Amino acid sequence: MTSTTDTAFPAGSRAHRGALLHFLDDPGNDPEPRDGSLEYVEDGLLILQNGRVVATGPAQELLPRMPEGTPVTHWQGGLILPGFIDTHVHMPQLGVMASYGAQLLDWLETYTFPHEARFSDGDWARAEALRFTDLLLAYGTTSGLVFCTSHAASVDALFEAAESRGMGLTAGKVMMDRNAPDNLTDTTRGSYDDSLALLQKWHGHGRQRYAITPRFAATSTPEQLTLAGKLAADHPDVMVQTHWAENTGEIQWISDLFPERHSYLDVYDHYGLLGDHTVLAHGIHIDDRDRQRLAETGTRIAFCPTSNTFLGSGLFDFRSAREAGVTVGLASDVGGGTSLSMLTTMAEAYKVCRLRGQTLTPWQAFYLATLGNARVLQQADQTGSFQPGRHADFVVLDEGTSPALTMKQPYSHTLAETLFNLMILGDDRAIAATVVAGEIRYQRPDSPTAPTPQPSHPVSSPAQGA
Structure with missing residues (x-):
């Protein structure tokens, strides 16, 4: 996780909640990814400030460290990846x-x-x-x-x-x-x-x-x-x-x-x-x-x-x-x-x-x-992952937005199966939202999101995993 301390996050932060996936290194091309090459959090929190990533980690761990009233955009059932x-x-x-x-x-x-x-x-x-x-x-x-x-x-x-x-x-x-x-x-x-x-x-x-x-x-x-x-x-x-x-x-x-x-x-x-x-x-x-x-x-x-x-x-x-x-x-x-x-x-x-x-x-x-x-493109120090300091460019994928993807959902039991379904059957309908430097620049009209003020204690209901 990119959050390792118990200090509070700064005022003016914002957060996006959902399943989080990003890569830390080349995973290889074998059925199982190389150890340490990716980070996946089924109910994760992506914390931003001034258009850049501050931290990622499990929502239940990070929510108590957010200043009261911090806006949290909850992408119900969404999978959040770098743009x-x-x-x-x-x-x-x-x-x-x-x-x-x-x-x-x-x-x-x-x-x-x-x-x-x-x-x-x-x-x-x-x-x-x-x-x-x-x-x-x-x-x-x-x-x-x-x-x-x-x-x-x-x-x-x-x-x-x-x-x-x-x-x-x-x-x-x-x-x-x-x-x-x-x-x-x-x-x-x-x-x-x-x-x-x-x-x-x-x-x-x-x-x-x-x-x-x-x-x-x-x-x-x-x-x-x-x-x-x-x-x-x-x-x-x-x-x-x-x-x-x-x-x-x-x-x-x-x-x-x-x-x-x-x-x-x-x-x-x-x-x-x-x-x-x-x-x-x-x-x-x-x-x-x-x-x-x-x-x-x-x-x-x-x-x-x-x-x-x-x-x-x-x-x-x-x-x-x-x-x-x-x-x-x-x-x-x-x-x-x-x-x-x-x-x-x-x-x-x-x-x-x-x-x-x-x-x-x-x-x-x-x-x-x-x-x-x-x-x-020689820009991995700026984009491509959720490492702290990167631009907060990301996409929210929704597996339930086309007949083929919806049909496949009951048969997807692992993250690898979900990703494979998205890459073979996905198209623009799978894009719930696109965020650039922390700002939502595209959002499908029916995308599942609910921006809510953050209480001072963790929200008990977890986000649905992708």
């Missing part, structure tokens, strides 16, 4: 989801590029950024690593929307100076100047963080990649995000464009774009040499199962990446991905693993979506 984190998602591609019948390169030309061109309109960019952040919250996602477009205004719009909701996002302007429509390409020097200006404006501004964002090697000249590498070298605390080894046609194209490099990964390595602040989306068609270099440099992979299956790109080898010591995150990749829901993303990741002859336990899946993804 979901998405390690690869495209803000401008909401309207591209569920676009029929194309593989990656055709899909970009047919659907993505025309849609992203609309973001030259600042009003459109602001409206879509608000829509995007509202949808993230409705799906229980409180932070993430986000692609904008090649328009600087799209980055401003997203960060402004995130700030208005108290969220902390990591995002960047797409750098793309070739092999794209004229209304989307930038210039080599202009992309550097715009990226630097946006980085200086937004990185560390409140909770916002910048990400250097070449779309992928095919849409950047060697000169642009050189400048992206310079940005990364000059600002080592800034994230780098791009795409890699998603599609066999893409890989051949990269080979044709960069014949002097011995592999696709070597392109990014040559230009100084690998490291422990770099997230490469996909990484499907790779080999052991690639995995070794990822592990050596600390470079991370974002596993994007719904887009990989929807676009027919291939099946990510999760086990080989883990065995090689590669840090892996879980990502929706909307709009190639088909849902912003991290629950849906977990379900598809499980199926990809099964098709590979592997598995994904519910412990590993929920770890990835919370603390694991926080570690991928």
Whole structure:
């Protein structure tokens, strides 16, 4: 438990009561989680002050230490977890989801590029950024690593929307100076100047963080990649995000464009774009040499199962990446991905693993979506768990809100079964509420909650466990 003394909590605290689950370390991918990797309290109390976590523990132990009159929000039957984190998602591609019948390169030309061109309109960019952040919250996602477009205004719009909701996002302007429509390409020097200006404006501004964002090697000249590498070298605390080894046609194209490099990964390595602040989306068609270099440099992979299956790109080898010591995150990749829901993303990741002859336990899946993804994005000291001092970003899951989940409830006798039901059958209906920095930013109208003043003695009736 994160509460170890008998001292009273400070005035001005608030509390949320329900079943509490968070991870303290990687639980592994075996049926039983590693000892000490998680904390679960069936009737728990999450105590907050000024938008950050103060303590967690059993409600019966902590309630007597709360100042009289402290507001307690009781999520009857709810399971409280840290907010979901998405390690690869495209803000401008909401309207591209569920676009029929194309593989990656055709899909970009047919659907993505025309849609992203609309973001030259600042009003459109602001409206879509608000829509995007509202949808993230409705799906229980409180932070993430986000692609904008090649328009600087799209980055401003997203960060402004995130700030208005108290969220902390990591995002960047797409750098793309070739092999794209004229209304989307930038210039080599202009992309550097715009990226630097946006980085200086937004990185560390409140909770916002910048990400250097070449779309992928095919849409950047060697000169642009050189400048992206310079940005990364000059600002080592800034994230780098791009795409890699998603599609066999893409890989051949990269080979044709960069014949002097011995592999696709070597392109990014040559230009100084690998490291422990770099997230490469996909990484499907790779080999052991690639995995070794990822592990050596600390470079991370974002596993994007719904887009990989929807676009027919291939099946990510999760086990080989883990065995090689590669840090892996879980990502929706909307709009190639088909849902912003991290629950849906977990379900598809499980199926990809099964098709590979592997598995994904519910412990590993929920770890990835919370603390694991926080570690991928170098923000585990701020989000991803309920350790004291973290931002109070969390989601309340409700197992009884869809016919399938309700039907399964009588057959769920363990926490592992409950989590597995949620990850396979859950969707946005399972999100009772989403809280950012201690403020409820989304609440399903019929979610079971009752904010009550706290008496000076423990409440006798326990919260229902998940």
